[in-house]
Amino acid sequence: MKISFVLNSQGVSIEVEPDIRLLDLLRYKFNLTGTKEGCSIGECGACTVVMNGKAVNSCLVLAGQCDGAEIITIEGIEKDGKLHPLQENFLKSGAVQCGFCTPGMVMSAYALLLENPNPTEEEIKEAIAGNLCRCTGYKQIINAVEKSAGEI
Numbered sequence: 001m002k003i004s005f006v007l008n009s010q011g012v013s014i015e016v017e018p019d020i021r022l023l024d025l026l027r028y029k030f031n032l033t034g035t036k037e038g039c040s041i042g043e044c045g046a047c048t049v050v051m052n053g054k055a056v057n058s059c060l061v062l063a064g065q066c067d068g069a070e071i072i073t074i075e076g077i078e079k080d081g082k083l084h085p086l087q088e089n090f091l092k093s094g095a096v097q098c099g100f101c102t103p104g105m106v107m108s109a110y111a112l113l114l115e116n117p118n119p120t121e122e123e124i125k126e127a128i129a130g131n132l133c134r135c136t137g138y139k140q141i142i143n144a145v146e147k148s149a150g151e152i
Helices: 022-029 085-092 102-115 121-127 139-148
Strands: 002-007 010-015 048-051 054-057 070-072
Touching: 022 048, 048 102, 054 102, 085 102, 085 139, 102 121, 102 139, 121 139
Parallel strands: 002 070
Antiparallel strands: 002 010, 048 054, 048 070
């Protein structure tokens, strides 16, 4: 099946198998390896991307569902080789340790800030609730998102 969509601000068209997941499409057809595979069942959030303005687990989305959609990955939020302010604040706040969850966590926070530029701490917690992190303890992540309020 042929699908067309916007990927990181670029229009793309590709022939895909009907059962390929968005996660695999991104990693193996477009070489966007920032999106990580963790659990493969939508529980860990490592594969989170933004689809039509909402955070989604790319391991649970079939590529065919992307036809006509807008997809943003971690690679798509930097501009001209410069990190996005949210990414900068993750670094400054110590919200990255092993780094495995970081892309999905950033994308969940990014989707939140697109919808709500000045979220409360509770709204941030709710937005990242689907992302598991074993290293940071979450406080640094929440601080990074709070620092990023109003910067998207």
